[in-house]
Amino acid sequence: MPNALISVTDKSQLVEFAQELVTLGWVIWASGGTSNELRKNSITVNELSDYTGMGEMLGGRVKTLHPAIYAGILARDIHEDEKVLANNNWLRFDLVVVNLYPFEKKVQSPNIDLSEAIENIDIGGVALLRAAAKNFQRVLVVCDPADYSVVIDALKSGQNTETLRRSLAWKAFGVTSRYDAFIAGFLSSGEVYPLNLYRCQNLRYGENPHQQAIFYSFSPNEKPFDGRVLQGKELSYNNILDVDAGWRVVSSFDEPTVAIIKHLSPCGIASANTVAEAYRQALECDPVSAFGGIVASNRVIDETAAIQMKDLFIECIVSPGFTSEAMEILSRKKNCRVIEIPISTQYSNEQWELRSVYHGVLRQSVDWGDPHGTEWRVVTSKHPDQEQMVALKFAWKACQHVKSNAIVLAKGKSTVGIGGGQPNRVQSVRIAIENAGERARGAVMASDAFFPFPDSIEVAAKAGIGAIIQPGGSVRDNDVIRAADNSGIAMIFTGVRHFKH
Numbered sequence: 001m002p003n004a005l006i007s008v009t010d011k012s013q014l015v016e017f018a019q020e021l022v023t024l025g026w027v028i029w030a031s032g033g034t035s036n037e038l039r040k041n042s043i044t045v046n047e048l049s050d051y052t053g054m055g056e057m058l059g060g061r062v063k064t065l066h067p068a069i070y071a072g073i074l075a076r077d078i079h080e081d082e083k084v085l086a087n088n089n090w091l092r093f094d095l096v097v098v099n100l101y102p103f104e105k106k107v108q109s110p111n112i113d114l115s116e117a118i119e120n121i122d123i124g125g126v127a128l129l130r131a132a133a134k135n136f137q138r139v140l141v142v143c144d145p146a147d148y149s150v151v152i153d154a155l156k157s158g159q160n161t162e163t164l165r166r167s168l169a170w171k172a173f174g175v176t177s178r179y180d181a182f183i184a185g186f187l188s189s190g191e192v193y194p195l196n197l198y199r200c201q202n203l204r205y206g207e208n209p210h211q212q213a214i215f216y217s218f219s220p221n222e223k224p225f226d227g228r229v230l231q232g233k234e235l236s237y238n239n240i241l242d243v244d245a246g247w248r249v250v251s252s253f254d255e256p257t258v259a260i261i262k263h264l265s266p267c268g269i270a271s272a273n274t275v276a277e278a279y280r281q282a283l284e285c286d287p288v289s290a291f292g293g294i295v296a297s298n299r300v301i302d303e304t305a306a307i308q309m310k311d312l313f314i315e316c317i318v319s320p321g322f323t324s325e326a327m328e329i330l331s332r333k334k335n336c337r338v339i340e341i342p343i344s345t346q347y348s349n350e351q352w353e354l355r356s357v358y359h360g361v362l363r364q365s366v367d368w369g370d371p372h373g374t375e376w377r378v379v380t381s382k383h384p385d386q387e388q389m390v391a392l393k394f395a396w397k398a399c400q401h402v403k404s405n406a407i408v409l410a411k412g413k414s415t416v417g418i419g420g421g422q423p424n425r426v427q428s429v430r431i432a433i434e435n436a437g438e439r440a441r442g443a444v445m446a447s448d449a450f451f452p453f454p455d456s457i458e459v460a461a462k463a464g465i466g467a468i469i470q471p472g473g474s475v476r477d478n479d480v481i482r483a484a485d486n487s488g489i490a491m492i493f494t495g496v497r498h499f500k501h
């Protein structure tokens with residue numbers, strides 16, 4: 001009968017998995033806590049310490065580190081190895097199931113002391129995983145409860161498990177290498193940064209056809225964005241960048257919001273009671289640039305919204321869901337990729353993002369908006385009225401998603417003019433105003449960083465801008481405030497900058 005060795009800290013799904021193994025005729029051998037859990041649930045299990053004749057010692061630092069175990073895992077299907085097992089009366093293990101002490105999670109809790117952190121460094125489990133993964137030509141190694149069902153299905157089917165054994169082996173090596181890199185990072189206080197990347201999709205090419213490209217994700221077997229392409233060709237390199245940008249915009253708004261993105265720049269953002277209305281307003285901001293863009297929504301796209309989208313050439317539509325009526329309409333847009341991406345509630349300023357530069361990688365926490373406790377200050381003699389306040393709040397958030405120097409003009413909860421990516425701020429103001437046309441009159445204006453000179457305010461005043469929101473902090477703030485006062489413009493300083501390079 002085949003032997004399975006199980007030693008797990010995360011005991012979720014353990015009992016069901018072990019029960020299936022027993023039903024399939026496997027004999028189970030487990031370390032102390034794992035045995036107890038199985039026995040408590042009436043699963044027949046043998047203690048590894050009874051097998052080795054050595055009890056666990058040093059407070060669990062030595063549990064499974066024994067030649068009788070390692071020989072049983074590492075023995076090959078060759079006569080010499082079988083003889084060693086037979087001469088010593090040692091078992092042969094065909095399945096090794098291990099998950100490790102949760103070092104990463106433990107050291108994230110505040111005030112963890114060094115000795116507690118050290119006790120959470122798994123030694124035996126890592127060795128078991130590496131041994132079993134090394135001998136993947138014979139042994140199945142399972143390091144993640146998410147793989148239990150795949151293993152059971154494979155065993156039930158009686159098919160050759162060669163491909164599965166190999167993929168479980170590289171997954172196990174991925175886990176142990178990340179685990180060790182994380183320990184190195186912790187002990188070195190950040191000198192080492194653990195990073196495991198898993199190929200999620202080969203891309204046809206990069207930004208341009210002569211460039212090669214691959215999309216990697218942070219966990220194995222992940223689909224792009226953890227989502228589903230419901231229709232259309234695979235995502236391209238540029239689509240992935242734009243989808244990411246669109247998704248970040250709509251994820252930062254609570255109300256139903258639509259963003260239209262082109263070449264990483266929003267060309268329209270709007271919030272409304274319905275997706276259809278938000279889309280209509282977002283498109284109205286700059287219908288020329290929207291051609292060939294991507295549309296992101298933070299709510300399910302229904303029939304009414306889909307009908308509105310049917311005439312525009314759109315590369316991708318992204319949303320947490322689509323009604324079947326909407327899919328029916330969008331299916332006629334043959335070249336449009338339709339992607340479902342679950343909405344996440346976990347966005348926080350503590351998340352990290354990485355960006356590659358020549359010879360290195362930059363790491364920073366994500367800018368998900370003003371830090372908690374940010375206080376805005378009206379700095380002009382005129383105060384924004386209620387209507388302007390709504391538009392200023394919206395414009396300020398929208399502006400954070402536009403490349404610096406970023407200027408957003410808004411009316412209500414809709415952008416009417418966007419100017420971004422310019423090396424001087426007054427040029428972004430001019431572009432936003434030109435883009436808005438007559439709609440600039442009575443609109444509000446947001447700027448991602450301070451105005452270094454009063455020129456932008458003078459240009460805005462001429463266009464009829466009624467209120468401005470910006471971080472403040474320039475040496476010429478007084479000149480800027482005076483320019484606003486002279487033109488009867490209300491101005492808010494947020495004290496927070498949102499550069500986006």
Ligand SMILES: NC(=O)c1ncn([C@@H]2O[C@H](COP(=O)(O)O)[C@@H](O)[C@H]2O)c1NC=O
Binds near residue numbers: 008010063064124
């Ligand atoms: N020291 C050892 O020999 C050893 N062997 C296995 N472990 C770990 O002990 C845990 C399971 O222990 P238990 O079955 O007692 O709950 C697993 O996370 C496993 O990775 C060990 N613990 C740490 O190194």
